[in-house]
Amino acid sequence: MKKHIYIYSPSGAVRDKAAFRRGVKRLKTLGHEVEVDSDALRSHMRFAGDDDTRVAAIQRAADSGADVALISRGGYGLTRILDRIPYKAISKAIKGGTHFVGISDFTALQLALLKKTGAVSWAGPAVCEGFGADPLPDDIMEDCFQDLLLGQGEGAGWRLPAGNRSDQIAEWGCSSATLWGGNLAVLVSLLGTPYFPEVKGGVLFLEDVAEPPYRVERMLTQLLHSGVLARQKAIVLGQFTEYKLTPHDKGFNLRTVTQWLTSQLRIPVLSNLPFGHVPTKVLLPVGAKVDLVVQGRDALMAWGHI
Structure with missing residues (x-):
């Protein structure tokens, strides 16, 4: 058509x-x-x-x-x-x-x-x-x-990575949560402005490009200390790509960041959403109500017909 x-x-x-x-x-x-x-x-x-x-x-x-x-x-x-x-x-x-x-x-x-x-x-x-x-x-x-x-898109499913705390969630879910987020650096730049949505009980998804892990963590820390993360039902991390680690990092990587963030929150932190500056990506309705379900390492986000 x-x-x-x-x-x-x-x-x-x-x-x-x-x-x-x-x-x-x-x-x-x-x-x-x-x-x-x-x-x-x-x-x-x-x-x-x-x-x-x-x-x-x-x-x-x-x-x-x-x-x-x-x-x-x-x-x-x-x-x-x-x-x-x-x-x-x-x-x-x-x-x-x-x-x-x-x-x-x-x-x-x-x-x-x-x-x-x-x-x-x-x-x-x-x-x-x-x-x-x-x-x-x-x-x-x-x-x-x-x-x-x-008008046929109803949701997105993906596989959570093995070996971090997100795969310890045997079964979890939430419903009618506002989906919002996008590029981490751009989102953080709006904090404190009239253009930052004050979403509570939402599902916040984040991705970025050319930002090394320590800078990703620094931006996540700003969201953490401002109270934004704790007000959500779940944090969903997409793809973080095109960055370089250095000898100075000494093992500090994106997995380190994810594990640290999970330890700071009482809500699920889910990784590996197929979205970001990568060829394979789903389309996500920013501002829509979604249901999010986790069973083992399988995650499903559903929004039905919008």
């Missing part, structure tokens, strides 16, 4: 034009109508156009009437324009059937949108890093995206 996909650039400038072209071509190959925003390939310093240009692009995405408003890439740029984003227009578009999808820097818009309107958006691929993968995008990611377009 052909769907209308609107591609726009609210954050960093598209440097990899080849990946962008591959992404557009792939979406067309899947049978969709692809509309590219007039400023999608603009460049101003590190941004996809100046602030006015990117705010206008977000407004056009909201006005597009598309089935999906899909970002070209992440990068950096949304936090500096959060006070100018047309949240009501985006919320109205979502009610009208437009799904806003993105990753990385897009976390800032998603969390601010949730705080301001309560509207549900989707953590998922971008054009360049997702559909522009060479030679082909990941099958699971594409299937999840197609399920979203067809």
Whole structure:
């Protein structure tokens, strides 16, 4: 079934034009109508156009009437324009059937949108890093995206890693918890601002890229000391990639971080969610109510038809 996909650039400038072209071509190959925003390939310093240009692009995405408003890439740029984003227009578009999808820097818009309107958006691929993968995008990611377009996505299941405390949970579950989160560094940057959702009893999912374990722990510590983590029903860690350990770490790694975090909380800390800056990723409804069930090393997050 052909769907209308609107591609726009609210954050960093598209440097990899080849990946962008591959992404557009792939979406067309899947049978969709692809509309590219007039400023999608603009460049101003590190941004996809100046602030006015990117705010206008977000407004056009909201006005597009598309089935999906899909970002070209992440990068950096949304936090500096959060006070100018047309949240009501985006919320109205979502009610009208437009799904806003993105990753990385897009976390800032998603969390601010949730705080301001309560509207549900989707953590998922971008054009360049997702559909522009060479030679082909990941099958699971594409299937999840197609399920979203067809209204068939009901949840995500994954296998917890062996050897840490998360696999000691014989059976656990929660229901009707607000799913929220995204990129850890972007989320932490919103603490103390009017754009940080004060979610209680939620399921918080986190991922990041190019952040070594000690910096991941430092950001998690900030969330811990601010009381954010203890107010949740569960913490779900996605993929943390493209970092380097050094001899100075002396065995301090991501597993160390996970074990430490688990020891600080009375709620489950679940790892290995297939989401992040990786080819294989599910799409996650930020702001939706979810059920989360753990049996042994199997985890299932379900949200039904949204």
